[in-house]
Amino acid sequence: MTTSHPPVPEYDLEHFIATGQSLAIGAQGAPALATPLQRTLMYDTGIRALGKQPQALVDAFEAEVETCLSGFAHWLGRLRPVSRPAHRTIVSAVGVGGEEIANLQRDTPPYRDIVEQVRWARAEAQRRGLTYRVSALALMQGEADALLGTGLVGYRAQVALLQRTLEADLQAVTGVTRPIPMFLYQTASHGRYAGTALHPSVEIPLAHWQEARDNPNLHLVAPMYPFPYADGLHLTNHGYRWYGHYLAKSIAHWLTTGEKWRPLEPTRARQRDSVRVGVDFHVPVPPLRFDTSLVRQLDDGMNGFELYDQTGRVPISHTRIVDGTQVELVAARALSGAVTVGYGLTPVNQMNCDDTGRFLAWNAGPASGVRGTLCDSDRSASDLSDMHGNRYALANYCVIFRLPCD
Structure with missing residues (x-):
């Protein structure tokens, strides 16, 4: 399904949020790389924001590990020139290692962190006299459900629900009613897990593809098999930065054309x-x-x-x-x-x-x-x-x- 919207207008502060499991927070991605970033901000508590209360926005940098968000912000800045002098990109990651998607939904701690941190960021933007919106979400999740044997249909419903509720809650907080699409990766680690006889692990990457194909608010960025892995399950620091470029390519396509990104x-x-x-x-x-x-x-x-x-x-x-x-x-x-x-x-x-x-x-x-x-x-x-x-x-x-x- 292809749905087009007008190109997304620029805001002074545009926020991009990654959520999901350990890959959303760069697990095993050490050491951090000196990825050059311009006009990119993070909370003063760091890019990895689970369980933290920000007090300020500061220039973004990676500490300890490399998440995908630095590679994303770096490449997005080259793919999408902006004209607003005050424009800055904000990046934050709220992920929980080994967590199934049902435990990332509304009223869970990571979900509440996202909403409350966005509430704080909007108030900070208002204090500075700047416009602010959450532009897109990135979901890096599925491995736990492959292990548990979550079925294809049920997992698709959970992904769609997470996008739908986050969009509604973040629109309510920011006052900006434009769509907030979610960009998925496609897991390629189902060989690590047996799943169950009824729902083998391969149903999770198939669910990623099928739901993104059919849902106008979901975009599939790329399958994960081309990227270098640190331990057969998590990426290397370069793997995360490299995937961030693909995330930037798909999001830039959406922002500049208003068209749904479709992979090969x-x-x-x-x-x-x-x-x-x-x-x-x-x-x-x-x-x-x-x-x-x-x-x-x-x-x-x-x-x-x-x-x-x-x-x-x-x-x-x-x-x-x-x-x-x-x-x-x-x-x-x-x-x-x-x-x-x-x-x-x-x-x-x-x-x-x-x-x-x-x-x-x-x-x-x-x-x-x-x-x-x-x-x-x-x-x-x-x-x-x-x-x-x-x-x-x-x-x-x-x-x-x-x-x-x-």
Whole structure:
């Protein structure tokens, strides 16, 4: 679903808030990087704001760990020039490690922190004679629900509820009634968790994609498999800063055009004959390409694609890009009954599951986790560099998906 609004007008103070689990607060992202920031503020208690009461707004900087918000603010400043002399970006992160989404909803401590801190920020803006609004929310959550076996439908409802209630409560506090969209990442760590027999862990990344696809107030920024991980579950400091650039790209698109951000995602799958299936894609920057320079090819050589028919998983003999916006899959045998295409669904080399439902030896990431090599042709790159001195590349990688064929 695509919904357009007029471009968002500038305010003197524009607030961007991250919430969710440990990735929302940069867990394992040490040491903090010296990310250059201009015209960016934080509470005097720091970017990580859970359980804190601000007393002032100060120039933003990271302490101890790198969150995604510095990379976000840095890149947003380059993608979205502003004309108001007083304009500043405010960033804050309110996340709780290991928390399921039901415990982030209205009347929970993290939710109350967000609302009360925004109430304080609005009062501070009024004291200074400045305009203020919350421009967007970022949700970095899902791992706890993958472990618990939260179902796809129920998780989608919880994400939509969190956006809807936060929007209503923050609009009431600020007096600004423009939409406050929520920008999601798509977890790629479901291989770490078993989930349940009824609701396997893969339902969470599928829920991220499906709810963002169908809900005009939710935007899916990117899948997480291309980013470097510190421990197979949390990102490195560079991983957080890199993801912040993608968050900035999607939010800047919304702010400057009023249009919903759409990642590289499938739009339709069709069975063409007894062995061939074609998948059409929304491609942010055509043409499609397979690229193994960042994401390692999988052992089967099929770029992350999977095929299923009424008998189960079907081996694929060939994948190829057609006309820049389609991928053709050729099955190694004749397909039977209803056919489904998957991408990035099945973890390999999980080893043993412990008694808590975790595969502790399994690691997410571009070389070992669930992943795929399909991306678009966005050749833009950051002015900042990773730990190897390479500029962060900003191609859009395909979402994890499961899609039935027509």
